[in-house]
Amino acid sequence: MSPPHATLARLGQDVVAGRAIARQAAEDVGVRVAALGTSPLPADPHPVQLRRFRAMMEEYGLTAREQLTCGCHIHVSVESQEEAVAVLDRMRNWLPVLVALSANSPFWHGEDSGYASYRSQVWNRWPSAGPLELLGSPDAYHQLVHDMVSTGVAMDEGMVYFDARLSRHYPTVEIRVADVCLRxxxxxxxxxxxxxxxxxxxxxxxxxxEPVAVPSALLRLAGWKASRWGLRGELLDPLTHRPASALAVVNSLLHHVRGALEDMGDLHRVEDLLDGLLADGTGAVRQLEVLHRTGDLERVVEDAADCTIATL
Incomplete structure (x- = not known):
């Protein structure tokens, strides 16, 4: 976790520094660190032996035991809970595009899953995961969380795994849909x-x-399509909910946020980084290309470890 930053430049420095610390800690015990949404190699997870996690193993079975995934959670500050819920209502239709942009988990138990972000598929096994309906107010949000916990299906508020939610600890909106990024x-x-x-x-x-009143069922389909194809196929357009090329959808997203990015001084940096991603491909694309070139999943992991510690 990085501390809060006001500029993308400082955030980038912190991400690189944090990965360097992780690399050194890994090397100290004879291993390497790789920023991957799922392991390309077969893996046997070892759950943390704390009471809460033992209870989760017992209640959720294989869903909990197989949850060896890594996501990227992004916190953005807001001025009030009223603003936070208004934000959740108005950005929900755009979140599947972040899945496509971050896709970095094509393998599962040593096999090509056929998905660019199979982590998303694994994560959505949780009964409390997925998109929110329109809420309209903080009271409606907190009532929904209360009702979910009251069912006993979600063990506590920490298990309310919405695609985006109000942070329980910080004055932020927490966006939770993305894979951890390779680079x-x-x-x-x-x-x-x-x-x-x-x-x-x-x-x-x-x-x-007013927010776009798209049913959460359609958002689930949009999330699935982004998970399946990443940037290599069609996505669902966030405004029309009809198939469109990934490039068209990404350009639509950039147009949607252009004014805010320009006012914050981020537009040129985001455009440059986006151009680089579109040219080089997502982490999922690179992993699959290394496998196709070498036929060796261990080489995929080695290459991912090299990419993880690259500098900006």
Whole structure:
């Protein structure tokens, strides 16, 4: 976890520094660190032996025991809970695009899953995961959380795994849909777009612009399509909910947040980073290309470890 930052440049420095610390800690015990959403190699997870996690193993079975995934959670500050819920309502239809941009988990138990972000599929096994319906107010949000915990299906508020939610500990909106990014610069890109989404949504709320009333069932389909193809196939357009090329959808996202990015001084940095991602491909694309070139999943992991510690 990085401390809060006001600029993407400082965030990038911190991401690189944090990965360097992780690399050194790993090397101290004879291993390497790789920023991957799922392990390319077969793995046998070892759950933490704390009471809460033991209870989760017992209650959720294989869903909990197989949950060896790594996501990228992005916190963006908000001024009030009213603004936070207004943001959740107005950016929910754009979140599947972040799945496509961050896709970095094509393998599962040593096999090509056929998905760019199989982590998303594994994560959505949890009964409390997924998109929110429109809420309209903090009271409605907190009532929903209370009702979910009251069912006993979600053990506590920490297990309310919405695609985006109010942080329980900070004055932030927490965006939770993305894979951990292979390269540091893609983490910075994701954070820049996420902040642009939050600021754009907050402006729309202040201007009285109503959120797009798309059912969560359609958002699930959009999330699935982003998980399946990443940037290599069609996505669902966040405004029309019809298939469109990934490039068209990404350009639509950039157009949507352009004003906010420009006002925050992030536009040129985000455009440059996005151009780089579109040219080089996501982490999922690179992993699959290394496998196709070498036929060796261990080489995939080695290459990922090299990418993880790259500098900006």
């Amino acid at each position: 540091p610069e893609n983490t910075v890109l994701l954070a820049g777009i996420a902040r642009g989404l939050v600021e754009t949504a907050a402006r729309e709320w202040r201007e009285g612009i």
